Amino acid sequence: MQNAMSMILVAATGPWAAKTVAERASESLDTSLWAVAAYMVLALLAVVVLVTLLGLVLIYAERKIAGRFQCRVGPMRVGPHGLLQTVADTFKLLLKEDIIPTRADQAMHLLAPFLCMGATVLIIAVLPYSPTMQILDLNIGVLFVTAVSGFGVMGILLGGWSSNNKWSLIGAMRSGAQIISYEISATLALLVVVLFAGTMSLRGIVESQEAGWWIWRAHGVGLISFIVYLIASTAEINRTPFDIPEGESELTAGFHAEYSGLRFSFFFLSEFINMFIVSALAATLFLGGWMPFHIGGWTTFNNVMGLIPPSLWFAGKNLFVIFVIMWFRWTFPRLRVDQLMRLEWKILLPIGFANLMAASLVVLSNFYFFPGK
Amino acid sequence: MIVQATHTVLFYLIAALALVMALSVVFSRKLLRAAIALMGVLALTAGLYILLGAEFLAGVQVLVYVGGIVVLIVFAIMLTRSSDLLEDQPTLPRALLGAFVGLVFLVMSSAVFFSSPFQADTSGAQVTDDTVAIGRSLLDYGPKGYVLPFEIISLLLLAAAIGGIVIARKIPAPSQPFTSGGDLPGEADFTQPRSQREEA
Incomplete structure (x- = not known):
């Protein structure tokens, strides 16, 4: 018994040998090209499966949670407890007619959903899900994520403009203005963690949280930037209370009003996957990613926490943040345009700058809980 | 290979x-x-x-x-x-000006193109893409540092941002309805005491 326990503890405390799929592929480059091709196929397949599963699960979860918040039961008819509702909806969407408005700019109308979806998929490939589950680790990870999300903005603007519909155009303009405003606060909040970790690589940031997560190790600075990031990125993904770009009561559906069938589902899906990306980034940067809940120096406690596999830690944190974002949606009313802009430029931005200065003081004086190595 | x-x-x-x-x-x-x-x-x-x-x-x-x-x-x-409405023909002076600017740009870029040697670096030295090194040289005020251009660009951007705010700022016009000193449309200027406030 004693022997088994100590074996488990040894297994749990072993160093996390972090290795990405890209690294494995480049190692096998000298020996076998087939292995490289197999790794490429594996990575592509993983992304496709993840996107599909996330779409199914998140949309179902959103509808169930919305039901609970409104004292209903949510979808119940298709499958047990409505589990197959999203599958049925997907088939309905795929069978729908794909309409392009007569006076629309056809090529641009076709391109826009792919820009949105492409930006989303590119980000999914760099997220660290566990020490061994990451397709590619860039040493400019955080910068890459912020840069690539620019393509998403272009997709929204393009979709709204090319539909040749005034509601779509207004929705796209609102969305663009909102995203490029709130991007500043979100990036300032991310910068705080880059400052703490001293690296922009997402894996490096996770590994830097071995003694404790950044949200609580830096005397409130991390907590403030976590809250700022959560608010700003909820606005970036156009979710309630920041959903004036879609505002169905005033703009019908905003930038995607003229989209139907498969192309509409691309916009819809990329919105849900963006929610996953935002919570995955929040979990990775502030809540330790796949790193278990560690307290610097408490070896036994850390060992016990290490018994839970890292991928489960990541999934748990991620689901928690996703639930919080859904909770926002079904609790808060929609903001007006002027309130939205005031929140960003007069409240979040000054807080973000002050917080960044405080963070640099913390980093300069090495004034953390459990300074560690 | x-x-x-x-x-x-x-x-x-x-x-x-x-x-x-x-x-x-x-x-x-x-x-x-x-x-x-x-x-x-x-x-x-x-x-x-x-x-x-x-x-x-x-x-x-x-x-x-x-x-x-x-x-x-x-x-x-x-x-x-x-x-869709972009169909109007440019006037002759505009067309001439456009052609002139295009020609100047062509001469400039081809001068640069033909004057650079385009020597391939065969030494095999790998470019180091180190963000830490880039950051250090941006803030270095030694002979190889870039702190002066960095600060000048910062000042320039700050001036541009302030200029943008000044241009976009609403000027309160008390005689007009629905304008105010605040940034809420249609609200009175709440910075003034109630007795001095003008009813819109």
Whole structure:
């Protein structure tokens, strides 16, 4: 018994040998090209499966949670407890007619959903899900994520403009203005963690949280930037209370009003996957990613926490943040345009700058809980 | 070997695509399509930077140009009239001015093109793309540092931002209805005491 326990503890405390799929592929480059091709196929397949599963699960979860918040039961008819509702909806969407408005700019109308979806998929490939589950680790990870999300903005603007519909155009303009405003606060909040970790690589940031997560190790600075990031990125993904770009009561559906069938589902899906990306980034940067809940120096406690596999830690944190974002949606009313802009430029931005200065003081004086190595 | 071949193929693919995009920026009659083609050129340039091993520069290129400049251009196009109406013929002075500016630019760029030696670096030295090193040299005030240009650009950007705010600021006009000193439309100027406030 004693022997088994100590074996488990040894297994749990072993160093996390972090290795990405890209690294494995480049190692096998000298020996076998087939292995490289197999790794490429594996990575592509993983992304496709993840996107599909996330779409199914998140949309179902959103509808169930919305039901609970409104004292209903949510979808119940298709499958047990409505589990197959999203599958049925997907088939309905795929069978729908794909309409392009007569006076629309056809090529641009076709391109826009792919820009949105492409930006989303590119980000999914760099997220660290566990020490061994990451397709590619860039040493400019955080910068890459912020840069690539620019393509998403272009997709929204393009979709709204090319539909040749005034509601779509207004929705796209609102969305663009909102995203490029709130991007500043979100990036300032991310910068705080880059400052703490001293690296922009997402894996490096996770590994830097071995003694404790950044949200609580830096005397409130991390907590403030976590809250700022959560608010700003909820606005970036156009979710309630920041959903004036879609505002169905005033703009019908905003930038995607003229989209139907498969192309509409691309916009819809990329919105849900963006929610996953935002919570995955929040979990990775502030809540330790796949790193278990560690307290610097408490070896036994850390060992016990290490018994839970890292991928489960990541999934748990991620689901928690996703639930919080859904909770926002079904609790808060929609903001007006002027309130939205005031929140960003007069409240979040000054807080973000002050917080960044405080963070640099913390980093300069090495004034953390459990300074560690 | 295969890595080299892939690099070469990728380089020619990206370069050819970028050239096609660049030509369509100039020749497209629809403004928005030109802007999207410009986005393609800038993103493909970032691809060339990645091939050169300068990942940080590629990231900044996409962040600044795709996420900033092109979005701004598209915004400006969306705020102006529809691109379908873009049919009016330019007047003769305008056409002449355009041709002159184009010619000057052609001379300048071809002078640069023909005066640079384009020597291939065969020493095999790998470019180090270290963000820490870039940051240090930006803030270094030694002989090889860039702190002076960095500070000048910061001041310039600050001045531009303040200028933008000054231009966009609403000037309170008390005689007009629905204008106020505050930024809430249709509200009275709450900074004044109630007795002095003008009823709109």
